[in-house]
Every structure is written in structure tokens, then in C-alpha cells.
Amino acid sequence: MINKGMKIGTVCLLFWLASFEATAALPVLRGLGGDFSAMSTLGREVGPADFQGQPVLLFFGYTNCSDICPATLGHLAELTGDDEVAVQVLFVSVDPEYDTPAHLKAYLAHFDPGYIGISDRRERIDQIVALFQARYDRKGEQPLSTAYKKLKVKKTDGDGSLAYLYSHSAGIYLLDKRSRVRATYFSGTPIAQMRDDIQALNDE
Amino acid sequence: MSVFRRAVWPRVLPLLLAALLLPPASADSKIHIEDVWVRSLPAVSKVNSGYMVIHNHGDAGDRLLKVRSDLAGEVEIHKSEEVDGHYRMQRVPGIPLPAGSCTTLQSGGYHLMFKGMTRAPAVGERVPIWLTFESAGDIRVDAEVRPVGSIPTASAQANGHHHRH
Numbered sequence: 251m252i253n254k255g256m257k258i259g260t261v262c263l264l265f266w267l268a269s270f271e272a273t274a275a276l277p278v279l280r281g282l283g284g285d286f287s288a289m290s291t292l293g294r295e296v297g298p299a300d301f302q303g304q305p306v307l308l309f310f311g312y313t314n315c316s317d318i319c320p321a322t323l324g325h326l327a328e329l330t331g332d333d334e335v336a337v338q339v340l341f342v343s344v345d346p347e348y349d350t351p352a353h354l355k356a357y358l359a360h361f362d363p364g365y366i367g368i369s370d371r372r373e374r375i376d377q378i379v380a381l382f383q384a385r386y387d388r389k390g391e392q393p394l395s396t397a398y399k400k401l402k403v404k405k406t407d408g409d410g411s412l413a414y415l416y417s418h419s420a421g422i423y424l425l426d427k428r429s430r431v432r433a434t435y436f437s438g439t440p441i442a443q444m445r446d447d448i449q450a451l452n453d454e
Numbered sequence: 455m456s457v458f459r460r461a462v463w464p465r466v467l468p469l470l471l472a473a474l475l476l477p478p479a480s481a482d483s484k485i486h487i488e489d490v491w492v493r494s495l496p497a498v499s500k501v502n503s504g505y506m507v508i509h510n511h512g513d514a515g516d517r518l519l520k521v522r523s524d525l526a527g528e529v530e531i532h533k534s535e536e537v538d539g540h541y542r543m544q545r546v547p548g549i550p551l552p553a554g555s556c557t558t559l560q561s562g563g564y565h566l567m568f569k570g571m572t573r574a575p576a577v578g579e580r581v582p583i584w585l586t587f588e589s590a591g592d593i594r595v596d597a598e599v600r601p602v603g604s605i606p607t608a609s610a611q612a613n614g615h616h617h618r619h
Contacts, residue, residue: 313498317565318562327602356498359496360495415544417543420539438562
């Protein structure tokens with residue numbers, strides 16, 4: 251009888267420890283994220299309030315980024331291609347002059363039509379960048395940075411618009427159902443890990 | 455005669471076709487290139503990247519100097535780097551290929567940057583690319599257009615498995 255009680259107690263203790271571990275694994279990352287509102291590929295402004303009740307993966311990039319951004323989007327497309335994974339992807343463009351909402355929408359749809367792009371006035375983008383303690387650089391505006399190179403892309407459509415190369419933060423932010431940042435990833439984070447974390451947030 | 459035709463042509467024809475279709479690899483080239491691919495991107499995209507593995511089986515170093523393709527107005531050689539969670543990409547004058555080395559052009563590292571895409575190639579299409587090496591000269595390779603999806607990146611390998619801040 252005592253043994254049985256001890257066994258039950260041990261099992262309960264283990265469960266309690268396991269649940270504690272689950273919470274501890276995705277602590278709220280204070281100081282990251284916050285409220286914003288900006289124009290999106292949905293044709294209206296969106297902000298964290300629009301995604302209450304569902305986890306969000308947010309990251310920064312731009313469509314003239316030929317390497318890391320499409321690699322990250324492809325990586326996430328493999329994650330979100332699984333219907334069991336309930337998460338909203340938000341792609342915040344750091345090149346809003348080039349990435350108009352219509353352009354961004356056509357670009358993102360290639361990866362997953364459900365992805366939402368954010369492109370707005372530079373000040374609004376900068377505000378989101380600051381909220382997530384991210385950063386980006388473009389040549390000509392921050393002469394001290396060493397990381398980027400301006401280039402003029404040869405346009406075949408003759409509209410004469412300029413394209414730039416940016417360097418930018420690589421992080422992918424996982425927001426919970428209350429828009430609190432709970433984890434950060436990068437383009438090489440295993441899909442299984444992100445899937446498990448998203449599941450844990452959906453179960454909260 | 456007809457027996458000869460039936461027996462031999464099915465075997466010979468694929469070889470002849472292969473000889474015609476495969477890139478003309480010079481027998482004495484010490485540069486061997488494999489796994490050449492570009493990512494399928496939407497038509498609105500004016501840029502793309504190219505990736506491959508370059509082996510230098512020779513006793514002397516070589517260097518990839520120049521790249522051209524009908525797919526883009528210009529093809530540059532670039533290098534992406536992740537420094538403290540910050541990605542930066544810059545043009546490099548070439549890629550050194552030391553004797554006996556194997557160099558991987560991959561996301562987050564050395565790669566080709568296609569600027570001014572002339573069209574969006576379809577998944578599965580093979581796109582010719584001409585590479586100019588300092589010693590080996592010009593070599594044509596055919597890049598496979600692959601669907602978007604997860605691929606190994608340089609930073610994923612450098613970081614081991616994952617990092618969570």
C-alpha cells in the first residue's frame with residue numbers, strides 16, 4: 251500500500267516535473283516584440299492583435315535577397331506544408347520601397363499562399379525592427395557598416411527602379427497566442443524542433 | 455540486318471544521346487563539378503542563386519573567376535555570412551579552389567547570384583551555366599531547377615544542430 255502510494259506519488263512528481271520542463275523550455279523572452287500596425291499583403295494593416303489565439307512566426311527579409319531569404323522561406327514552407335502545424339508566417343520587408351504589398355504577395359505565394367507580408371513606410375518598418383531588436387543595413391544610409399553592397403539590378407521591365415542589397419537579422423521569432431516572443435530560430439533550425447514548439451504553444 | 459538493328463540500337467542509341475547531351479567534359483580537367491542547382495522562384499523575382507560542389511582533383515590550386523548564364527543579365531560570385539545573428543552578403547572576386555579541395559557553394563556561404571533574371575525557369579528544367587576557371591578554363595554545367603523546400607545551409611552546419619536564445 252505504501253509502495254503503491256509512493257509509486258503514484260513518484261509518477262505525479264514526474265508529470266509535474268515534465269510539465270514544468272515544458273514551460274521552462276519556452277520562456278517568455280521579455281524585451282522582444284510588442285504592438286505594431288502596418289500595411290500587409292492582405293490589403294489592410296495588421297498587427298499582433300490580429301493574430302491573437304494563434305502562434306506566429308515572424309522574420310525580416312526582402313525579395314531581392316537571393317540566398318538566405320528564399321532559403322528561410324523554403325525551410326518554413328516545408329514546416330507549414332504540414333497541415334497539422336497551425337502557425338501564421340509574417341514576413342516583414344526591410345526593403346519596402348521595392349517590395350510593394352502586391353509584389354510581396356506574388357513573391358510569398360510561391361512559397362505558401364497563406365504567408366502574410368508586411369510592407370509600409372520606412373518609419374513603421376523601423377519601428378517593428380526596433381521592437382524585435384533586429385537590425386538591417388543598406389549602403390548609402392549607414393556608411394559605417396561594412397556588411398552590404400549596393401547594386402543596381404538590371405531591370406528587364408524598364409521601370410527604372412533601383413534594387414539594393416541589405417544585410418539583416420537572421421532570426422525567426424516564434425510568438426505565442428498572446429503575441430509574446432517565446433523562441434528564436436534561424437534558417438537552419440530543425441523543422442521538428444519548430445513543429446514541437448508550435449504544438450506546445452497551441453496546447454497552452 | 456534487321457536482327458542486328460534491333461539488338462544493337464537500343465544499346466547504342468542511349469550512349470550516343472548521352473554523348474551529345476552531356477556537357478563536354480575535357481578529359482584532362484582536374485575540376486569536377488556536381489550537384490549544380492538553382493531554386494525555383496516566382497516570375498516577379500529578379501534575382502536567384504546558384505549552388506554546386508566543385509572538386510579540384512589537381513595538384514595545383516585553381517580559382518573560379520567568372521560565371522555567365524542566359525538566365526540572367528549578370529551572374530556574380532557572392533558570399534553570405536552570418537555574424538552574430540546578422541546575415542550579410544557581399545560580392546567576392548572569385549572562389550579559391552586549393553589543390554585536392556572540395557568546395558561547396560551553398561546557402562549561407564559561397565554562391566552564385568543571378569541578377570536581372572530574364573525568366574523564371576520551371577522545376578525540373580536544366581539550365582546551362584558557363585564557369586570560367588583561372589587554369590581549367592571554361593566549363594559548362596547544367597543546373598537543375600529545384601522546388602522550394604528545406605535545404606542544408608552553411609550556418610546550420612556551423613552551428614551543429616540548433617541554438618535557442
